[in-house]
Amino acid sequence: MASETSNTSVLGQTFVAGLWDENPVFRLLLGMCPTLAVTAAVKPALTMGCSVIFVLLCSNIVVSLMRNLLKPHLRILMFTLTIATFVTICDLFLKAFMPEMSETLGPYVPLIIVNCIIICRAEACASKNGLVVSVIDGIGMGLGFTITLCVLAGVRELLATGKIFELQVMPDSFVPWAAMSMPVGAFITLGLLLALVNAVSKRKS
């Protein structure tokens, strides 16, 4: 009974780690390229987040299943091969069913192959843990990344257009801040959000 409770607690901790304590963007500063590049609006950010969840989940499952067969000097090659496969499938899916979004995201979907979050989780978690822990870790980390991207994109879209999900939120008198849709807006918003997260963490500790 005690062991069952402990297992549930470990799984809970693994899931929550991706959302806050080991959040890929705010705490580990991984995946900065898509974080800065696709957060001009919430829709592309959400699509990128879902793509990362899919790739992270699938690669964690495959790596976890083959972890006992991996040769140490070939493991990075195997991780890259696994990740590239699922990224290609994801890219084809977007081109087939969401062509406009695929165009908006441009090269950033294929670039998930070199996203450090995925390879980091394959190395740090999936190659050392069983299937259940790897799945929970993949979902937790993927959700953490997606939520972060959406928060960043929400702030930028709101200030750049006065809208969120193309729905008018700000009053008519609001003057849009065009700079927020540009790269400078991404850097400033990310910097301010990082400062906020650090301040909250300090207060908590």
Place this chain on the structure above:
Amino acid sequence: MLKIKHFIEQSWLLIVSSFCFGLLIAIASAAWSPRIEQNERDKRNKLMKELITDANSFEVAVEGVEVRAKKGRPTKTDIYKAVDSEGKSVGFAFIAVGSGFADKIKLVIAVDGRCEKFFGFKVLASNETVGFGDKIKEDYLGNQLKGVPAGELELVNTGDDKKIDSEIVAISGATVSSKAVVDIFNAYIEKIREHLQTKGFVE
């Protein structure tokens, strides 16, 4: 023999995985390729229709025209004839590719039925910098090219962008991308006219 055994021991997982992953990608590609191609066709036709508003349908007039852009390898393109509801030819459109600032730029360019003036262009694909190079998608450059005589174009940094002539005023902050668009026009138009004349579509 020992060496082969060692090689297989070390790499069997990689070989098996490569085969399985390759198969997975092949299945996904086979299942979705028709849809992806259809999406591309729909987008191309939509852009051609936006450029040649009188067109009712498009049919391939000349296949596989080889054009060498300023940089890169020669590319092949098809010329589409735009036909109105009465079956009359109202213009021609083709896809043109050239090097931009960040990556290749793919344009849909349209000319009138006599290949004497441009109807304009639309960007089919580009990865130009957001906020700068991607301004080629906006109307500023497109409007300058509407009605311009189909011949050699020249890019200038300052000038009257409302005047319809072969001097095209570059977009501020997107000079390289503007030059890429003008270079694409210059690389393609003579070849396209030559092929249309050879096939007897224009005089």
